[in-house]
Amino acid sequence: MAKILVVDDDRELRENIAEVLTEAGFEVLKAESGEKALQLLGPAVDLVLLDLVMPGMGGMATLSLLKQHQPRLRVIMLTAFATVENAVEAMRRGADDYMTKPFKVGDLLMTVRKNLEEAKFQECHLALDMDQTFNCLSNPMRREILRCIGREGRIRFMDLARRLQIEDHTKMNFHLKLLREAGLVAQDERKLYTLTAEGRRVIGCMELLAHTLNPKV
Amino acid sequence: MAKILVVDDDRELRENIAEVLTEAGFEVLKAESGEKALQLLGPAVDLVLLDLVMPGMGGMATLSLLKQHQPRLRVIMLTAFATVENAVEAMRRGADDYMTKPFKVGDLLMTVRKNLEEAKFQECHLALDMDQTFNCLSNPMRREILRCIGREGRIRFMDLARRLQIEDHTKMNFHLKLLREAGLVAQDERKLYTLTAEGRRVIGCMELLAHTLNPKV
DNA sequence: GTCATCGGTGAAGAAAACTTCCCGGGAATC
DNA sequence: GATTCCCGGGAAGTTTTCTTCACCGATGAC
Numbered sequence: 001m002a003k004i005l006v007v008d009d010d011r012e013l014r015e016n017i018a019e020v021l022t023e024a025g026f027e028v029l030k031a032e033s034g035e036k037a038l039q040l041l042g043p044a045v046d047l048v049l050l051d052l053v054m055p056g057m058g059g060m061a062t063l064s065l066l067k068q069h070q071p072r073l074r075v076i077m078l079t080a081f082a083t084v085e086n087a088v089e090a091m092r093r094g095a096d097d098y099m100t101k102p103f104k105v106g107d108l109l110m111t112v113r114k115n116l117e118e119a120k121f122q123e124c125h126l127a128l129d130m131d132q133t134f135n136c137l138s139n140p141m142r143r144e145i146l147r148c149i150g151r152e153g154r155i156r157f158m159d160l161a162r163r164l165q166i167e168d169h170t171k172m173n174f175h176l177k178l179l180r181e182a183g184l185v186a187q188d189e190r191k192l193y194t195l196t197a198e199g200r201r202v203i204g205c206m207e208l209l210a211h212t213l214n215p216k217v
Numbered sequence: 218m219a220k221i222l223v224v225d226d227d228r229e230l231r232e233n234i235a236e237v238l239t240e241a242g243f244e245v246l247k248a249e250s251g252e253k254a255l256q257l258l259g260p261a262v263d264l265v266l267l268d269l270v271m272p273g274m275g276g277m278a279t280l281s282l283l284k285q286h287q288p289r290l291r292v293i294m295l296t297a298f299a300t301v302e303n304a305v306e307a308m309r310r311g312a313d314d315y316m317t318k319p320f321k322v323g324d325l326l327m328t329v330r331k332n333l334e335e336a337k338f339q340e341c342h343l344a345l346d347m348d349q350t351f352n353c354l355s356n357p358m359r360r361e362i363l364r365c366i367g368r369e370g371r372i373r374f375m376d377l378a379r380r381l382q383i384e385d386h387t388k389m390n391f392h393l394k395l396l397r398e399a400g401l402v403a404q405d406e407r408k409l410y411t412l413t414a415e416g417r418r419v420i421g422c423m424e425l426l427a428h429t430l431n432p433k434v
Numbered sequence: 435g436t437c438a439t440c441g442g443t444g445a446a447g448a449a450a451a452c453t454t455c456c457c458g459g460g461a462a463t464c
Numbered sequence: 465g466a467t468t469c470c471c472g473g474g475a476a477g478t479t480t481t482c483t484t485c486a487c488c489g490a491t492g493a494c
Contacts, residue, residue, distance in 0.1 A: 156470085374441055
């Protein structure tokens with residue numbers, strides 16, 4: 001079952017929430033401050049319930065640090081003093097949801113479950129995308145094709161083959177197809193091959209990785 | 218043969234250099250300003266000879282833009298007013314070499330050839346590294362292993378297997394071996410698995426790519 | 435000692451990825 | 465109308481990668 005970290009300086013509320021969650025079958029960790037929360041944060045934590053107003057490091061700062069350290073962590077903000085500004089600020093900093101105290105037990109559980117579901121769904125989709133993308137990039141010829149299209153902007157099938165000195169165009173076609181299926185390359189109205197927005201971003205990452213592997217260059 | 222872009226506002230010098238390079242068998246493009254150079258810059262250009270002092274956009278600014286647009290492009294700065302400060306600044310901005318005017322024709326050709334050779338060499342090494350790295354990342358299990366080691370910092374073989382719920386440890390060993398061979402994972406003195414510096418950088422790129430693929434997360 | 439667990443190696447088989455070959459429709463050229 | 469080049473599909477064959485299985489020495493517990 002999912003692991004939830006409850007961060008609140010109000011001992012009573014913290015224990016109450018923890019109890020409710022434990023009864024609902026979740027594994028619960030407790031922290032009375034942002035500092036403590038960051039210490040407790042392990043890879044196994046799936047979701048954080050974070051009080052906005054706390055002595056010491058406030059909830060907002062904690063939120064930023066949590067997200068910085070583990071971008072895919074789900075964080076739900078809790079506060080007794082809800083304002084639009086705070087809510088917007090929290091969401092901008094990457095909070096996934098926002099609840100105002102006091103709340104009903106049912107609402108809490110619902111919100112928690114909803115966010116865990118969303119996380120699972122996104123994780124799943126992301127894994128698929130990553131798979132496809134990395135599989136594409138794992139092949140040198142496909143990387144070359146991607147880069148070449150990136151340089152040329154838009155290019156015809158045969159020109160691409162000539163540019164890359166691939167004698168057998170059906171071979172290139174095979175790889176091009178995979179690139180299209182991965183959503184990195186597309187054809188425009190005149191059948192010219194171009195990069196998709198995603199393709200451009202991926203090339204950016206590739207260049208970064210190249211730079212990473214060989215800092216001298 | 219290699220393609221070289223000569224950028225200098227002094228028409229005579231520009232033509233002279235171009236002629237020398239052409240005679241030496243290079244393909245030469247000419248630009249009288251930084252702006253023009255950026256326009257002419259195509260994927261096929263291998264090396265740029267760039268005057269430091271030019272009206273309009275100076276050589277330093279041009280250098281930054283060239284490198285920004287095409288990080289692996291070789292750029293050799295030329296200047297009549299050589300100072301240590303300028304040289305250092307240029308190298309910090311990514312210039313690959315630095316020549317003071319006037320220079321001998323032989324020196325110019327030597328420097329150009331040396332830099333082209335270096336570029337070729339690095340390109341070759343980089344391609345090898347990229348291959349190995351991408352091949353590693355193309356497999357979901359290897360990505361999981363990498364991430365898990367990253368989270369844990371240092372971890373024992375069997376603990377890793379349990380953490381990832383891999384029942385057959387020989388299977389994991391297979392992938393772990395590949396990660397070690399790619400230089401992303403290493404073993405410390407107590408046989409605990411840890412990330413190498415390169416491994417950490419690669420994880421950073423992976424996270425970026427994940428973010429790229431799924432901006433919502 | 436005896437036994438279980440840890441941390442591997444190596445080889446055979448299964449699965450996936452890649453290459454090659456053959457084909458066909460459409461556009462352009464003669 | 466015939467021919468040639470462009471762009472691509474599909475299937476068989478080949479290579480690479482991945483999984484599984486059998487085994488082994490070391491270490492530590494009992």
